[in-house]
Amino acid sequence: MLSRLTRPRALAVCALPVVALLATAGFAPLPFSLAQPGMTANVLGENKGDPVITVAGAPTRRTTGELRMTTIEATGPDAHVSLGDVLDGWFRTDRAVMPRDSVYPGGGDVKEIERHNAAEMKESQDDATKAALAYLDKSASDVDVTLKLADVGGPSAGLLFTLGIIDKLDGDGSGGDLTGGRTVAGTGTIDARGKVGAVGGVGLKTQAARRDGATVFLVPKAECSDAGAELPEGLRLVPVTTLKGAVSALVALEKGKGPVPSC
Numbered sequence: 001m002l003s004r005l006t007r008p009r010a011l012a013v014c015a016l017p018v019v020a021l022l023a024t025a026g027f028a029p030l031p032f033s034l035a036q037p038g039m040t041a042n043v044l045g046e047n048k049g050d051p052v053i054t055v056a057g058a059p060t061r062r063t064t065g066e067l068r069m070t071t072i073e074a075t076g077p078d079a080h081v082s083l084g085d086v087l088d089g090w091f092r093t094d095r096a097v098m099p100r101d102s103v104y105p106g107g108g109d110v111k112e113i114e115r116h117n118a119a120e121m122k123e124s125q126d127d128a129t130k131a132a133l134a135y136l137d138k139s140a141s142d143v144d145v146t147l148k149l150a151d152v153g154g155p156s157a158g159l160l161f162t163l164g165i166i167d168k169l170d171g172d173g174s175g176g177d178l179t180g181g182r183t184v185a186g187t188g189t190i191d192a193r194g195k196v197g198a199v200g201g202v203g204l205k206t207q208a209a210r211r212d213g214a215t216v217f218l219v220p221k222a223e224c225s226d227a228g229a230e231l232p233e234g235l236r237l238v239p240v241t242t243l244k245g246a247v248s249a250l251v252a253l254e255k256g257k258g259p260v261p262s263c
Contacts, residue, residue: 032081033103034089035096035201037208038071040185043157043164047149053164054146058138060168065179067164068214069149069157070187070205072096077104077113093230096204103200117153124154128161130192131243135162136170143169156199158190159218162243163250172251180254185209186218186238186246194243196220202227210235216253218246224263237263 043052044063075081077100089097104113125147133140147161163186167178178184187205189197198220209217210232219227221239228237238253239261240246252258 031100032086033074033077033079033098033100034081034085035072035074035098035103035204036094037204037211038073039152040068040070040208040212040214041149041152042066042068043149043160044167044179048151050148050150052147052149053161053168054148055165055168056144056146058143058169061171063167063171063179064177065181066183066213067160067167067179068183068185068209068212069152069160070185070208071152071156072201072204072208074098074103076110078110094204094207096201098200114153120155121149121153121157124156124158124189125161127192128158128190129165131158131190131194132162132165132169134192135166135194135243135247138169155189155197156187159188159196159240159243159246160186162190162194163218163246166247172247172254176254178247178250178254180250182215182253183213184216184218184250185212185214186216186240188218188220188240190243196240196242196246198222203230206230206235206237207232218249219263221261221263228263239263 041047041052044067086097089095129145133143145165163178171177187199187202189199202219202223203226206217206227215234216236216238218238218240221241224237224239231237238249240249249260252260
């Protein structure tokens, strides 16, 4: 003989699997990484006791101001990220929830990812040197540039490396500094021809930049909207697509005349 469930009891029975599923999801690891503003480093100065840029074979100039590359800090590829972590990150302006594959493309274990990031950093440094020397019409056979930045991987410091080399060797081209004495920060990849490419986490990088004293932030033009979404007060965005455009914008800022692009 079959018995009938009352409506409230039927709803309760049906809800049990849903509740169980949500409870499991709340503790199960999810394919996301949590990111926050990371360290910044002045490429015109030192990082952990060593000069970031060292030049041999050509005279260098004494610079003022700072050119700060920016980073984000993300949970590791094997970190346990729960539903609660994700929900918390979505409602905070100083955190970001990012697909793990976008932070660690290609997957792999921690050591493999570290090797990949180190290789990307080395390629970025090589391209930055080539782009800077080509811009200055100097030969790599005469000028030897060494770039050193501890505990940072990936290609997103390329633009700032390039600008730092140019400032060290030539400044604004007429005796002044590219920075105009300011603290300028930014991000962006660069290729040997001087083309600036997009990166990730620009919203968090603007927060790191302002925290460390920057008033100007160079951002790949394609990421203007992302950078402006939670822009810290007192930080001016300058979009760039090429090395030449970045230098021109900084010189215009320094001299107080000429067009300075904005987002």
